[in-house]
Amino acid sequence: xxxxxxxxxxxxxxxxxxxxxxxxxxxxxxxxxxxxxxxxxxxxxxxxxxxxxxxxxxxxxxxxxxxxxxxxxxxxxxxxxxxxxxxxxxxxxxxxxxxxxxxxxxxxxxxxxxxxxxxxxxxxxxxxxxxxxxxxxxxxxxxxxxxxxxxxxxxxxxxxxxxxxxxxxxxxxxxxxxxxxxxxxxxxxxxxxxxxxxxxxxxxxxxxxxxxxxxxxxxxxxxxxxxxxxxxxxxxxxxxxxxxxxxxxxxxxxxxxxxxxxxxxxxxx
Numbered sequence: 001x002x003x004x005x006x007x008x009x010x011x012x013x014x015x016x017x018x019x020x021x022x023x024x025x026x027x028x029x030x031x032x033x034x035x036x037x038x039x040x041x042x043x044x045x046x047x048x049x050x051x052x053x054x055x056x057x058x059x060x061x062x063x064x065x066x067x068x069x070x071x072x073x074x075x076x077x078x079x080x081x082x083x084x085x086x087x088x089x090x091x092x093x094x095x096x097x098x099x100x101x102x103x104x105x106x107x108x109x110x111x112x113x114x115x116x117x118x119x120x121x122x123x124x125x126x127x128x129x130x131x132x133x134x135x136x137x138x139x140x141x142x143x144x145x146x147x148x149x150x151x152x153x154x155x156x157x158x159x160x161x162x163x164x165x166x167x168x169x170x171x172x173x174x175x176x177x178x179x180x181x182x183x184x185x186x187x188x189x190x191x192x193x194x195x196x197x198x199x200x201x202x203x204x205x206x207x208x209x210x211x212x213x214x215x216x217x218x219x220x221x222x223x224x225x226x227x228x229x230x231x232x233x234x235x236x237x238x239x240x241x242x243x244x245x246x247x248x249x250x251x252x253x254x255x256x257x258x259x260x261x262x263x264x265x266x267x268x269x
Contacts, residue, residue, distance in 0.1 A: 005264045006086065007044075008078035011208040011239035011254035018239040019208035020259065021078040022047040025087065029059070032068070038266060039063035045203045048075035050083075050095070057094035057101070058083070066202035067178065070150070071099040073210010073252055077111050080104040081256035110242065112253040117245070118144050118214040120154060130155060133173035133197070134183055136166050144215055150178040150201075152212060154219070157185040160193040164234045174199035182212050184220075190240070191229040192220040208239030213252045221245035 005024050012018025022042040026049055030038075039047035043065050050058040060079060062072035076095065083089035084106070092105045103114045120142040130141060130153050138155035145151055153176070157163050163185045173181055180198035187193045194216060196209040213231060221227050221243075231241040242253035 001266050001268050003264050003266060005042075005262055006078075006082045006258055007260040008081055008256050008258050010074035010078045010081070010256045011210070011233070011241055012237075012257055013240075013255045015257055015259045017237050018254070018256075019046075019074040019206065019237070020044050021075040023075070023078050023082045024049045024264075025082065026051045034266065035061070036063055036066075036068070038264070040065045045206050046072050046075040048072065048079045050079055053096060055094075057096055060095040060097050060102075062097075064198075064202045069098075069201065070147075071097070071115070071211045071214070073113055073115065073213065074208055074254075076102060076104065076113055077210060077254055078256055080111055081258065085258065086261065107253065109255060110253045111256060112242075112251050113210060115211070115214050115250050115252055117218050117248050117250050118152075120144060120215050120219060126153070127176060129172050129175050130181055133169050133176070133181060134166055135168055136162060136183070138183070142219075146179065152180050152182055152215065154182045154184060154212075154215065157183060159185050160188045160190075160232075160234065163193055163195055166195065168197050168205070170197070170199045170204045173197050176200055180206075180209075180212070182209075182216070184216060186224075187230075187232060190232040191224060191226075192216065193232050193234045195233065195235055205235055207235045207237040208233040208241070208254075210241070210252050210254070213241055213243050214250055217243040217250045217252070218245050
């Protein structure tokens, strides 16, 4: 099979920054194992596959190099960019996903995701691997809880400088399984900053993670007393996000730029 493949840097204004995603448009779904092999071969934090649906929406699925995930922001943003830029799409896009129906629209060059808000709770007990793995002493730790063995821990630090200086122990963090750990703090050049580590999902550090802003946005909106927030993920590549708290939903905005467009040859299922 000869398939289109786009490499898009999401939450970025120019290439070599933001979070790279591989986007593979399909007419019908491939076997799950084949999509996982393609994602492993791409070796990016996420490869997205989408298929047009009868209702005008798209089915959308996301794969890390090792597993399929329930929600991904940067590869959704990148998929929308590909549909608008290369496939003749227009207007608001709707996607059917594991996390329900998601919509994406444009505000000028900014791409806006409409995602579900994810609540945080205080844990009964925090795994020692969270603090040890991050290599820091957080002021507070909250969690989204786990669903099917996956979820998030959020560690809050004093300021952005501390988050940027963290040197995590990836081996320790991988002991948490398919649970990602997020370090966050008030920003010095933004409203809040973050980093995200998910070695159990095949992602030692994710450059920019849209999905974590489903809980970071309402958390910092409450702390800072304002619904609209400018966020930065302070990984080596870095990225910027424009967030808005809307109660049960969050809007997460960013830019995207295509680095390459080509073809891949894969065996027929």
